[in-house]
Amino acid sequence: MKRNLLSHRVIWIPLIWILILQLSLVAKLYAQEPITVVKWPAEINAEMLLGKQLFFDKMLSAKQSMSCASCHRFDHGGSIPQAKAQQNDGSFSRYNPSSIFNLSNNYPLGWEGQISSVEKQISNLMFKENIMGLSWPKLVKRLKNQPHYVRQFTQLYPDGITQTNIAVAIAQYELALTTPSPFDAYLQGNQQAISKDAVLGYELFKRYGCVSCHQGKKVGGNLLQKIGVINPYNYNNAKNTLSDLGRYNSTGEEHDRQVFRVPSLRNVADSPPYFHDGSIETLEQAVTLMGRHQLGLEISTKNVRLIIAFLSSLSGTPHPELLP
Known part of the structure; x- marks a missing residue:
């Protein structure tokens, strides 16, 4: 009986090491690929969920007729089916809207590479009143009249509803929109x-x-x-x-x-x-x-x-x- 156990152990130990070696070789092979893996966020937090509300809220536009999602549709790869996006003033965007998915603050944004972070991109959009038609002071005032937003911002940020906090919340949501494939x-x-x-x-x-x-x-x-x-x-x-x-x-x-x-x-x-x-x-x-x-x-x-x-x-x- 002891001899059988010993023989099984002698057989299994090399097999285990062969399996480990094979797995390590596979891991090394894929680690050398020029494309690297994306994953969902490790956790979904309250800041992301607040940003989600803002992203889909038409209150962010002057006529309450469009939201961030109007130019970044989830059923169209994070972009839109049209060549250009129609803006608040009736004009059309300079460029085809880029996908909102898999953004990163580590690289330049915008077709011209002129924007250094997601927060700055959001700020730029609100400064250009032809796009959403609503200035930052007007948006802050509008959100402060909404009790549910006052409550949520106060819970997350000591200074409540501010231009910076609005941009940060939306940015945290957008940065979380990774799409593992x-x-x-x-x-x-x-x-x-x-x-x-x-x-x-x-x-x-x-x-x-x-x-x-x-x-x-x-x-x-x-x-x-x-x-x-x-x-x-x-x-x-x-x-x-x-x-x-x-x-x-x-x-x-x-x-x-x-x-x-x-x-x-x-x-x-x-x-x-x-x-x-x-x-x-x-x-x-x-x-x-x-x-x-x-x-x-x-x-x-x-x-x-x-x-x-x-x-x-x-x-x-x-x-x-x-x-x-």
């Missing part, structure tokens, strides 16, 4: 999480060099880059629209002409139209044009389809408590 499960070792086409598409995405601009947690969003690196991306010189000029609008520097923040590709399959001006209707067009202008390549129809299979695996949803 099937591809994240794949990165963590679940090889069945995405289709074979998506795996092949990811390999092509890396081989072509798309990851040079689209990497990290957001699969982009952390660089400023010229559109038309290899082959010029011509804008309409006759119209010379501000959206075509990109970062040049912020700096006035010639080298910033047609330079834009590289967009995140998370949830990209859910958020057409594409590009800074919303001029590209399909993901097939977007991938083809990026290959041509940024990489100097004509990507075959088959490989475009495979890359789109990969991009589709990047779609996920925020934490259930943070949904509308």
Whole structure:
């Protein structure tokens, strides 16, 4: 009996070490990938939930006809189906609204990369009265007339309802809107999480060099880059629209002409139209044009389809408590 137990132990110990070695090799392999995993927040706190109320509250606009969610729809990848967003004064936004999902305070925001944090972006939106039509003093006054907001702000902030606290609460909510996807499960070792086409598409995405601009947690969003690196991306010189000029609008520097923040590709399959001006209707067009202008390549129809299979695996949803 003792001899049998000993023999089993001799067999199992090497097997256990082999399993541990295999798991460590898998972990090392995926740790070296250019794209890194996103996860839901470890906990959902009261500040995030207050920010959620504000994000969906139409009281933040002058006519109480629109909220932050009006330009960042959860059923459309955090953006809108239109090329530009209609603003409070009837005009349209300069750029196609970027997704509100998977933001970060570590990188520049805005298509021109001119905003350094989510809080500053929120402050800028309220300062521009053509967008929401309501100045900060008017918004603070309006919220102070709402007992439920007075109570919640007082519980969270010693100074209650202020411009800073409003921006911080909304920012905490927006920063919590991470969207773990099937591809994240794949990165963590679940090889069945995405289709074979998506795996092949990811390999092509890396081989072509798309990851040079689209990497990290957001699969982009952390660089400023010229559109038309290899082959010029011509804008309409006759119209010379501000959206075509990109970062040049912020700096006035010639080298910033047609330079834009590289967009995140998370949830990209859910958020057409594409590009800074919303001029590209399909993901097939977007991938083809990026290959041509940024990489100097004509990507075959088959490989475009495979890359789109990969991009589709990047779609996920925020934490259930943070949904509308």
